Amino acid sequence: MRICVVDGKAYYAKHLLRAKLPDGPIRFPACADGMLCFTDRDLARAEAWxxxxxxxxxEYKIEELQPPPGFEKTVGVKYASRSEAIAHIEQDIEPxxxxxxxxxxxxxxxERRAEAxxxxAERAEGMARAAESRLETxxxxxxxxxxxxxxxxQDAKR
Incomplete structure (x- = not known):
């Protein structure tokens, strides 16, 4: 699965730059097909590189990638790691x-149920006190x- 987690937020690879990459170290995530870009900012940096x-x-093509199935679960969720995000997406394991x-x-x-x-109970006690008062009356x-x-x-007998 082509995702990453940065500062707890999950990103999927939005772009694939298909290019013949030079030999040596590459400063971006790469796969057999080219370089992966997870954000538009990544894309701009990769093109500059x-x-x-x-x-x-x-000499290169930019392919737009679709989010992986289930990626919508990650919206607004913080993850400790990439594997935690993948487990949430694929196996529905809550992070x-x-x-x-x-x-x-x-x-x-x-707490809301207890308060209600x-x-x-207070209303019932109030009703019970009112009923008790009516009974006494x-x-x-x-x-x-x-x-x-x-x-x-006795007056009638007299």
Whole structure:
């Protein structure tokens, strides 16, 4: 897979410069077909280097490359290494940076659920107190009514 990781960000080879490369060290990632450029800046630097080596624009071709399948998973994700990025793309293994993010998301969600449950419990306690108060009022009314009824019955006997 033609990808690299720079400062935690994954890049795929966007351009392939097909050229007969000079002997000696090459300052850019190379493959059997030519030099790989991961950004437009890399492309400009590689073209400048080819010019320094005496290779003119008519002696090389620039081929636009497509992102590898699954590369969209890398957007906004930080990677510790190229192999971690490849494992994420090919095997859907979450990188360590996402594991921590997912754990934080789960903790936040659990805290929100706990807060909602606490509020629900407080409302239930309030409703229970109100029901208890109404019950006490009804019991007092019943006692008063019973007392008045008993008095009324005694008054009727006289």
């Amino acid at each position: 080819l010019k320094e080596q005496g290779i003119g624009k008519d 360590e940076s996402l594991v921590l993010t997912r754990l934080r998301e789960r903790v936040d969600a659990a 449950a606490e509020q629900k 009804l019991e007092k009314d019943i006692k008063l009514t019973k007392k008045n009824y008993e008095r009324g019955g």
